[in-house]
Amino acid sequence: xxxxxxxxxxINCKLVYxxxxxxxxxxxxxxxxxxxxPTSRGKMISLATExxxxxxxxxxxxxxxxxxxxxxxxxxYTVPGQxxxxxxxxxxxxxxxxxxxxxDSQIExxxxxxxxxxxxxxxxxxxxxDLTRLPFVVQYNKRDLPNAAxxxxxQQTLNPGWPVEEAARQRLSPDPLHPGEFLVWQADGxxxxxxxxxxxxxxxxxxxxxxxxxVSKIVLKxxx
Amino acid sequence: xxxxxSWSLGEREAHRIHEILRGLLRESGxxxxxxxxxxxxxxxQTGEAPTFDPTAFASLTAADFSANDQLARMLGxxxxxxxxxxxxxxxxxxxxxxxxxxxVVLFDNRTTLGLVKLRVRGTVGTLAEVFTSMFxxxxxxxxxxxxxxxxxxxxxxxxxxx
Numbered sequence: 001x002x003x004x005x006x007x008x009x010x011i012n013c014k015l016v017y018x019x020x021x022x023x024x025x026x027x028x029x030x031x032x033x034x035x036x037x038p039t040s041r042g043k044m045i046s047l048a049t050e051x052x053x054x055x056x057x058x059x060x061x062x063x064x065x066x067x068x069x070x071x072x073x074x075x076x077y078t079v080p081g082q083x084x085x086x087x088x089x090x091x092x093x094x095x096x097x098x099x100x101x102x103x104d105s106q107i108e109x110x111x112x113x114x115x116x117x118x119x120x121x122x123x124x125x126x127x128x129x130d131l132t133r134l135p136f137v138v139q140y141n142k143r144d145l146p147n148a149a150x151x152x153x154x155q156q157t158l159n160p161g162w163p164v165e166e167a168a169r170q171r172l173s174p175d176p177l178h179p180g181e182f183l184v185w186q187a188d189g190x191x192x193x194x195x196x197x198x199x200x201x202x203x204x205x206x207x208x209x210x211x212x213x214x215v216s217k218i219v220l221k222x223x224x
Numbered sequence: 225x226x227x228x229x230s231w232s233l234g235e236r237e238a239h240r241i242h243e244i245l246r247g248l249l250r251e252s253g254x255x256x257x258x259x260x261x262x263x264x265x266x267x268x269q270t271g272e273a274p275t276f277d278p279t280a281f282a283s284l285t286a287a288d289f290s291a292n293d294q295l296a297r298m299l300g301x302x303x304x305x306x307x308x309x310x311x312x313x314x315x316x317x318x319x320x321x322x323x324x325x326x327x328v329v330l331f332d333n334r335t336t337l338g339l340v341k342l343r344v345r346g347t348v349g350t351l352a353e354v355f356t357s358m359f360x361x362x363x364x365x366x367x368x369x370x371x372x373x374x375x376x377x378x379x380x381x382x383x384x385x386x
Contacts, residue, residue, distance in 0.1 A: 002230045003265045004368075007238030011368075012265045040383060042279050047287075056287060059264075061279045064379045068372045072379070075264065075283065091290040095263025097230075209384040216380050223230065224373035 002097045002223060010071045013219050014095055015212075018120050019102035020112035021053070021081030024141040024202040028102060029060050029076055031205045032212060036062055054080040056088045074216055081116065090123045098135035098219040099124075100211055101195075102202075103158055105140045105148035110157065117158055132162045135218035138197040139211045144204075151199070161185075161192035169193065233267060237358050244350050245270035252343035253335030258328040259321070259351075260285045267325055274330075289318060289326050306344070308337065319344050322352040324359065 002013040017025040026046070033044045040063045047056035057077050064072040079089040101120060103113045121131050138159050142148060164170055164184065170191040173184035177196070184193045196214055200207025233241075245257040249271045256271035258278070264286035266278050274281065289307065296304045306319040317329045317340050327348060331340055 003261060003263070003267070004230060004232040005238070005267065007233055007235045007268075014263050014265070036383065043277055045280050045284065056291070059280065059283045061283075062383070064376065064383060067375045067379055068369050070368070070372075072376060073279075075279075077283075087294055088291070091287065091294070094286075094290065095261070095265075213380055213384045216384075217377055220376040220380075221373055223368050224376075 002219070004070070004223075008071075009069055010073065011223070012073050012075060013097040013216070013223075014075045014077065015098045015100065015215055015219065016092055016096045017076070017078040017100045017102055018089075018093075018116065019081060020104055020109060020116040021083070023081055023102045023104040023109070023113075023116075024200070025078040025081065025102045026054055026058050027202040028100075028139075028141075028200075028208050028211070029058050029078055031202060031208045032062065032076065033060055035205065035209070039063075040065070053082060054078055055085070056080065057092050072220075074219075076212075083115070086119065086123070089119070090126060093123055093127055093129070096124075096129070096134070097222075098215045099131070099137075100215050101136070101138045101158070102200075103138060103140050103154060105142045105154065106145055107147050107149040110149060110154075113154075113158055132193070135215055135222060136195045137211060137215045137218070138195045139200050139207060140197060141200045141202050141207075143199045143206075144201045155194075155197065159194050159197055161194035164191040164193045231359070233358075237354060238268065240354055241268050241351065242270055244347060244354070248329070248343055248347040252329065252331070252340045254329045254331035254340055254343075256330040258282070258285075258330075260326045260328060262286055262290070262324065262326070271330075285318065285326055285328055289320070306341070310337075317341065317344060319348050321348050322355045324355050325351075327351065 002011060004011050017028055019025055042061035045059040049055050057079060060076040062074045062076060077092050079092045101117060124131050140154050171184060173182060175181040175183050183196060198207045198211045200211060202208055248257055256274060258269045259267040260282040261267050264283035266282040269278060292304050292307055309316045314332055319327045321327050329340055329344060
């Protein structure tokens with residue numbers, strides 16, 4: 001729910017990083033915080049436990065500057081990943097404009113990924129939002145680890161695609177980042193769509209900005 | 225069910241809101257009043273300029289209010305319509321406005337909680353009328369001018385790297 005304030009000429013958009021515990025959501029934000037010029041970002045706020053697990057959320061405002069007379073700003077949030085923090089997780093989704101799902105690529109974390117994805121869908125539905133209608137990208141983090149599951153397997157499990165009923169959206173759309181793959185395609189007479197995906201190693205920053213760029217562009221397109 | 229919808233604040237409504245907030249400060253003796261939407265975005269600020277980061281303040285306010293809403297439900301209440309945080313010198317009083325925005329009033333010992341509460345109660349009613357009619361009439365989602373998306377994409381590439 002982006003807010004356009006014509007009086008102060010500001011646009012604020014809310015992006016939420018979602019995913020299983022210890023998957024790298026906070027690490028994504030920390031990297032953005034370190035790399036974006038201090039003039040273009042605000043203070044990073046972390047409501048965390050003593051062991052640095054996110055208790056409520058992390059928050060980082062990033063300023064895009066003035067575009068066509070409007071100060072344009074993204075508010076980046078993470079949610080706590082641990083299963084038992086669901087109440088706080090749900091609150092952060094209120095008014096979300098775009099979602100990044102940070103999946104943990106380690107094969108042992110597959111169940112946790114599936115559970116978090118289902119939880120995202122359910123929590124959005126409780127707010128009356130539909131994940132398939134929101135700007136949404138998937139990030140497969142920790143690609144450098146030896147126990148990382150193959151991408152095809154992660155895609156099949158976490159981002160297999162959803163049916164597209166709207167005729168206007170039923171148009172073959174290649175995935176620009178992955179030759180030979182599609183974001184919208186037809187199979188057995190049915191159209192499907194899936195979220196763009198990115199590989200990442202959030203600790204070193206690999207893929208962090210690609211992911212952020214992708215989701216923020218989709219969000220701004222939805223305003224245009 | 226759909227994606228989240230945008231909302232916008234026009235200059236006329238903003239002017240009216242500031243007028244209402246200024247009235248509240250005058251009558252209550254409070255230092256500053258802020259309006260924050262439920263998603264954590266600052267909508268308006270009137271009175272003494274804050275010495276803190278208003279963006280961070282707004283996101284924490286929304287989280288504070290949302291968390292307390294959930295606590296209220298656990299107690300069998302629909303909501304806590306207002307919250308009070310007391311400090312040694314500075315205090316804040318928060319009140320829900322039409323389930324859309326949160327009114328935050330910052331005050332010190334030059335006034336009293338009782339007076340602030342009393343004046344906030346009246347102000348909440350007036351603000352609720354403004355927001356209710358604004359959301360009722362604003363059925364069309366706001367659209368940005370032509371060229372906005374293209375320019376925004378260039379800025380994203382510049383800021384986040386090609």
